[in-house]
Amino acid sequence: MRLGHVLAWLAMGLAPMAAHAERDPGRAIAELFATQMDADRDGVLEDGEVxxxxxxxxxxxxxxxxxxxxxxxxxxxxxGMADLATFRHREEAFDASIGMAFALFDRDRDGLISPAEYKAGVxxxxxxxxxxxxGTLTVNEYLDGFIFNVAMRTALAG
Structure with missing residues (x-):
């Protein structure tokens, strides 16, 4: 998957999600990620796609x-969601959630997440x-239980 495709798709998807974002902005953005991640559009996120x-x-x-x-x-x-956190006056909660995710991924605690650490964390x-x-994720499992999605929804709520 090429990054350009990911970013272009995300940019196109931001406008239509506005109404849903008011209710749960973290989930709305996670839905965009899930849709892009599911390359074969079968509703299942296989390890390779993730x-x-x-x-x-x-x-x-x-x-x-x-x-x-x-x-x-x-x-x-x-x-990411930093601008949305700022807009919603949730910077402190957002930073705490990113800090938690960062700590989970930075296994050797050196202040830098390596590609191997990131892949293992994912x-x-x-x-x-x-x-x-x-052994596979449905889109709903990803949306409801993937730690980063849960952290972002919590950070942006309020």
């Missing part, structure tokens, strides 16, 4: 091209969200 999407996201967050993510890069990702998060433990 990893391909996450690799594109990782690359787009790595602003300085260092091969690792800092907390600031994760928080300030241009296609797989762990997918496994935790897999409610029926069948």
């Amino acid at each position: 990893i391909a999407f996450s690799e594109a996201v990782f690359s787009s967050m790595d602003i300085d091209g260092s091969g690792g993510l800092t907390f600031e890069e994760m928080r300030d990702w241009e296609h 797989r762990i998060a997918a496994g935790l969200a897999d409610g029926d433990k069948n």
